[in-house]
Amino acid sequence: MLVWYICPMVAPPKIKHSKRRDEILRMAAQLFKEKGFAASTMRVLADRVGLEAASLYNHIRSKEDILAAICFGMAERYDAMMADLQREDISPIEQIKRLISNHIDLALQYPNETIVMDSEWSHMQREDRQRYRALISRYESQIINMLNTGMDNGSIALAHPRILMYSMLSSLKWLGAWYHPKREIxxxxINKTIQDLIIMGISQ
Amino acid sequence: MLVWYICPMVAPPKIKHSKRRDEILRMAAQLFKEKGFAASTMRVLADRVGLEAASLYNHIRSKEDILAAICFGMAERYDAMMADLQREDISPIEQIKRLISNHIDLALQYPNETIVMDSEWSHMQREDRQRYRALISRYESQIINMLNTGMDNGSIALAHPRILMYSMLSSLKWLGAWYHPKREIxxxxINKTIQDLIIMGISQ
DNA sequence: CCTACCGATCGGTAGG
DNA sequence: CCTACCGATCGGTAGG
Structure with missing residues (x-):
């Protein structure tokens, strides 16, 4: 595992991408969201996928392997979104606006994965957990930089940027927890209301 | 349990309040916060309290009993706070301001219990879970009523009140997750920043 | 409050 | 991909 991470040319032992693996990850995200990682069992997961528990191990290395795949998969999506955003030449306020709607898009497109990533990441083993936290910290720093730039040019009211960042993110993270695509708003x-709330809240 | 809830005069079987029980609940809140309910074991809890696992059962009925005691204990505190707030004759904006600072006070006074209540409640068994959800729904409705009153008298900008309520609560709930009393803000x-953010965000 | 222990269930493996 | 199964550990009880 260590070798594989340091030298990505060496493939991890025997497990590859496949339709089946994707299906397992998708069902696992739903299960982990419902019960939490620790209370989810491989037997229930296997049942939902339509396999025996033992057969899962032809597609995944371990229970934690599934969690890591979900968390890092989502982290990459958020990371790519942020990279796109940084490449555009727009004002900090406009950046924050787009960040909000991109977050909502991802949260509604991957509701289960987003919740699992946010509330189950701590169950990864040490090495993965540290790597994951480093990605998240970088992401949070990029948001703080946006806010600081806006405070410098006077478009955003002076306030503790870390508190603003956490307030913003928590409003967005919990979307998936209560949003039901069918019968709701x-x-x-949602996009307009949250954008207005946050932009009005931080504007100078 | 059902009888006890309907008719509170009948005491629940044999378990009473005690210093020891309070200590168990306090250590459990910390453990549940760290590992989550499902990944926390009675043996580790017993160890932290300084007992054998079997001895815990002289003070609590079951693992779920601990979770329920923590969740309902906090729900009562939030409920009492809300009742006090409703009794005061102040404007909706002023009500929301006080609600925010009361939330921050409770989140900083009971950081572990607040997180457990918000993120582990779903592990209670059916009956307790439904009773708990009813309390929370009522609490949320009271906030929505505040917002609606403010929109009616023109002090709060028209917006979907449920979204505002959830955004507000999630900003506040996650305080405990990243606030470290020693080395931080x-x-x-915190109170000023979050109050400004939310009040500016919702004001007309 | 502890020693001793139980049935159930967990993640995962062997072997085909 | 399944049958058969393993060692570990879980929440909880009996009895003192």
């Missing part, structure tokens, strides 16, 4: 209204 | 700055 349309995405556009 | 003073409470007053």
């Amino acid at each position: 349309p995405k556009e209204e | 003073p409470k007053e700055e």
